Each structure stands twice: as structure tokens, then as C-alpha cells.
Amino acid sequence: MALLLGVDTGGTYTDAVLIRDETTVVASAKALTTRADLALGVGQAVRRVLGAADVSAGQVAMASLSTTLATNALVEGQGGRVALIYVGFKERDLETHGLAGALNGDPYLILGGGHDHAGAERAPLDEAALISFLTEQREQVSGFAVASQFATRNPAHEQRVAALVT
Structure with a gap:
């Protein structure tokens, strides 16, 4: 029974979800996206979803991070050269x-x-x-x-x- 962690950093919120065996959502959580330091929002969302599921980070078999925030910036032509x-x-x-x-x-x-x-x-x-x-x-x-x-x-x-x- 593998636990998978998915995190998506969006423009407003960072979402985290724990899935068991690729089929069952165990828990989900949100945190505000912290644009000045994305790691803060990601860390908070991860801590919240792990707490909601009452599991430790060591029990997670795989973690995946997506960045809707970065994708949107590219599509909107924002950011540096x-x-x-x-x-x-x-x-x-x-x-x-x-x-x-x-x-x-x-x-x-x-x-x-x-x-x-x-x-x-x-x-x-x-x-x-x-x-x-x-x-x-x-x-x-x-x-x-x-x-x-x-x-x-x-x-x-x-x-x-x-x-x-x-």
C-alpha cells in the first residue's frame, strides 16, 4: 500500500494530496502560495496533508511537484529573460x-x-x-x-x- 504525495504550486494556493495505491485519496490540504519563497507554502501544505492523514514523511513512497504558477507565468509572458x-x-x-x-x-x-x-x-x-x-x-x-x-x-x-x- 504505497502512499503518493502530490503538490501543486498555484498562483494563490499550494495544494497537497496523499493518494494510496494510485486510487484512493487519503487526505488533501491547502496553504497560501508564498511567492517570495515557494518552499514555505509547499512545506506548509505538505505538513498539513501529512497531519490530516496522520502519517509521517517517511511513509511516503513518491512525491511529485507541479508548478502551475510557473506554467502560468510562461503562458502570460511574465518573468525574466x-x-x-x-x-x-x-x-x-x-x-x-x-x-x-x-x-x-x-x-x-x-x-x-x-x-x-x-x-x-x-x-x-x-x-x-x-x-x-x-x-x-x-x-x-x-x-x-x-x-x-x-x-x-x-x-x-x-x-x-x-x-x-x-
């Missing part, structure tokens, strides 16, 4: 997968590198181009998003980009 670093992909992939429109004018870099479906490196990571882009964009954006081709098979390029971004 974010630069995309797209490793091992081609320019046409931005259009094919609808990313060009989603970027809404935010900067991006199609960076040499990436892996194949088996995790073998297809091309070396172009660190010189990355460093140049980071230097150019660091004062223009509030963050960087990184996606590397077949990173689920080999995350080395994503991890290296993250280290250089940091």
Missing part, C-alpha cells in the same frame, strides 16, 4: 518543435556537441562558443536553460555547460 543553450541540435529543431515561438525573442545558442542514442559523443562540446555566448548574455538574461541531445543517455555535455554557466 532566459537564454537557451541547445547542445547538439540543429537550427531547424527550434522551429520543428515550436521552441522558436516559445522563446519569444529570448536569446539562444545552437552549440556544437551532443551525443547519439547510445550515449556516445557525436561531437566535442564547443566550449569557446559557449564562453563567448555566456560573456555576451550574462547581463542580459536572468538565467540559462540547457538542453543537450540524448542527455538522458549521457549528461556530460549538459553538466559541463551547467558548470560553465555557474
Whole structure:
């Protein structure tokens, strides 16, 4: 009898629910979303739902967090500018997968590198181009998003980009 915890951070409330065996709702709870520090509202909702069910956190087999608040911000065009670093992909992939429109004018870099479906490196990571882009964009954006081709098979390029971004 596995207990699953689901939490959704919305614009006004953060909701938490405990489900047993993927079928039975054991308890649910709400807390105000705390935009200045989302962890506060999430923590309060989790404590409330655990208390309502009279279970400990150690009894929860899986926890899932969704962020309606973040999704809404993207849809409404709110938030800061974010630069995309797209490793091992081609320019046409931005259009094919609808990313060009989603970027809404935010900067991006199609960076040499990436892996194949088996995790073998297809091309070396172009660190010189990355460093140049980071230097150019660091004062223009509030963050960087990184996606590397077949990173689920080999995350080395994503991890290296993250280290250089940091």
C-alpha cells in the first residue's frame, strides 16, 4: 500500500494530496502560495496533508511537484529573460518543435556537441562558443536553460555547460 504525495504550486494556493495505491485519496490540504519563497507554502501544505492523514514523511513512497504558477507565468509572458543553450541540435529543431515561438525573442545558442542514442559523443562540446555566448548574455538574461541531445543517455555535455554557466 504505497502512499503518493502530490503538490501543486498555484498562483494563490499550494495544494497537497496523499493518494494510496494510485486510487484512493487519503487526505488533501491547502496553504497560501508564498511567492517570495515557494518552499514555505509547499512545506506548509505538505505538513498539513501529512497531519490530516496522520502519517509521517517517511511513509511516503513518491512525491511529485507541479508548478502551475510557473506554467502560468510562461503562458502570460511574465518573468525574466532566459537564454537557451541547445547542445547538439540543429537550427531547424527550434522551429520543428515550436521552441522558436516559445522563446519569444529570448536569446539562444545552437552549440556544437551532443551525443547519439547510445550515449556516445557525436561531437566535442564547443566550449569557446559557449564562453563567448555566456560573456555576451550574462547581463542580459536572468538565467540559462540547457538542453543537450540524448542527455538522458549521457549528461556530460549538459553538466559541463551547467558548470560553465555557474
